[in-house]
Amino acid sequence: MKNIKLSIAGLTKRYGSFVALHPTNLEVPEGEFLTLLGPSGSGKTTLLSMIAGLSVPDGGQLLINGKDVTYGAPYERDIGMVFQNYALFPHMTIAENIAFPLKMRKLDRATAMKRALEALELVHLPHVAQRFPKELSGGQQQRIALARCLVYKPSIVLMDEPLGALDKKLREHMQLEIKRIHREAGTTIVYVTHDQEEAMTMSDRICLMDGGRIAQLGTPADLYFRPRTPFVADFLGESNLFKGTVVASQGGQVKVALAGTQTELLATTEQPLANGAKVSVMVRPQNMAAAAAAQGASERFSGQLLDTMITGSLTKLYLKAPALSTAPVVLSFPTSIAKHDHALGSSLEFGWSSSDAVAVPETA
Template identity: 70%
Template sequence: MPSSNLTISGLCKRYGDVTALAPTDLEVANGEFLTLLGPSGSGKTTLLSLIAGLSQPDGGTMLINGLDVTYGAPYERDIGMVFQNYALFPHMTVEDNIAFPLKMRGVKPGQARQQAQEALEMVRLPHVAQRFPKELSGGQQQRIALARCMVYRPAIILMDEPLGALDKKLRDHMQMEIKRIHRELGTTIVYVTHDQEEAMTMSDRICLMNGGRIEQLGTPADLYFRPRTLFVADFLGESNLFEATVAGTTGDGLSLALDGGRVQAGAAVHGTAPAPGQKVRVLVRPQNLGVKRVEPDAPALSAQVLDVMITGSLTKLYLKAPFAGETPITVAFPTSQQSTRYRVDETLWLQWQAADAVAIVE
């Protein structure tokens, strides 16, 4: 078996003059959990639809386990699909729902029932085998849909925003359940969501899409700590982005000048190395900003408190400073008794480690 379950080369899709998916290359490894993430209209659902065979591409090729399925029907692709609305047959029991794809593949009834029971054990719902879908909760229906999909062990399981209809607590629980099942089965999963936190929690790699193209492909840590473009930096997680000018280099980093002083940041991770005088954006995550009440000896930037919000386990400070323009600066840290002592209009001093900041070439 090839090392990649899915190999896509130059796959594209147009609707009239609209390019839904520009020519795209993508490889998904055996057993990988890959999430297609992006805003509405980014191309993630179009790409999933092409993988599933629910729509036909206008160019490019697609291989599943080394076989060309570019224009093949869905049933020729060795895939399973889990939809947001579950798509369970209401007139069938849970066991019959799960056994249905086996029946379509000519599996004998006795063996199909046994495999259905094994799938129910996998999703920890063996006791609901004789119930009907309407007698199950939303989370249980989702697990049954997953069991029906995996019972025949497809090469790839596709999931189209499967947790979108669940409340937050149940969604968090189902994220862990899907990850557990993925680890136990070792099946390749391609998962679509617009939820950043969901993508960060569940994925081996994230394929972040924008405007019908792949903006960046990598591990959650890659995208979070080493974004290659401003879109990635701004889309994934909370971010502070400051305009700065390159003053010089410092080892493997950059010395940057901005309104209020000099700072340091890691070298730009995309494009050519910036030259002195070039404009860049500095990304610093809220939790990586340190605040002090007294100006320290080391270089620091002053800012004024706009608001203080205790959100529970985290406290967030919103600050203003000339180097940030009109956009408030966000600082986040664990809530403590100290959190209540910050006051609106108070002047604080900001610092960060060079390794916690990234300079992005615009």
């Protein structure tokens, strides 16, 4: 069993009458990449700032390596931080920038420079050691900021929206780079982002937050395929949510009567749901099939095509289907010329397998 690097019990933060973080419990084992994900105001940055020692909690306890640092200064916590702003010293070479934290720890220059060059090897930039920050691209500077953080081998690395200033292509490249560095270094990372795809791509576990509370904690697959609330289902990836009431249940399947319609749907569930329970039936757009491909589906409907959208690799169809919802139903499939032949306003059959529908209780 892995050691617990970070342990949080009942941690809370208030600003006057506003509760920024309700009492929160969380454990992060050694070597894990945990992402704090959520919309603005969800409490993720508040939690990170208390882990870092930049904000003082109003209650609870915070342990790093078993040591109580709840009210300790940042330098007492054995942590490293990487921000969106690279904060490199412009007058120092890259090697000197990376060696700076070791210099502050009174390590001799020869050993510090040796460790700095090793850190540059880790981020695949050994050739820039004698350059200055202004001579590097944004992505390279971000890797240097990470190397500077890793060079003194902190117990936990905290990363606050580190890729927010990069363009989409470079951001995706850096996601893979950070994953590689994490895997090779074995460092424990707590990462903050509001980008769902980024969290899904990089994390061992995601801590999805809402309103100062943890909405759900689990692997990306747990949150994506087995959301516990409509908020989780709606926030993480695109979804169709059909509100209704459970009218029958057997094993891991329930029958749901949709609100305001005569329609009943079958859906899977991993938690017991009694008759009368209010739920949303979640079906991901990519699990829906259109036209001829829908003929073998266990749930089949007809809708009017309202709009189409090509996002690149995916094509999305927006359908009006009163039998399911007043909101448009969204389907998605890989983009191809052969499939892009649906006229706006036309009637289109679509459907899905009931095994791909998940009943999500309205209250956790």
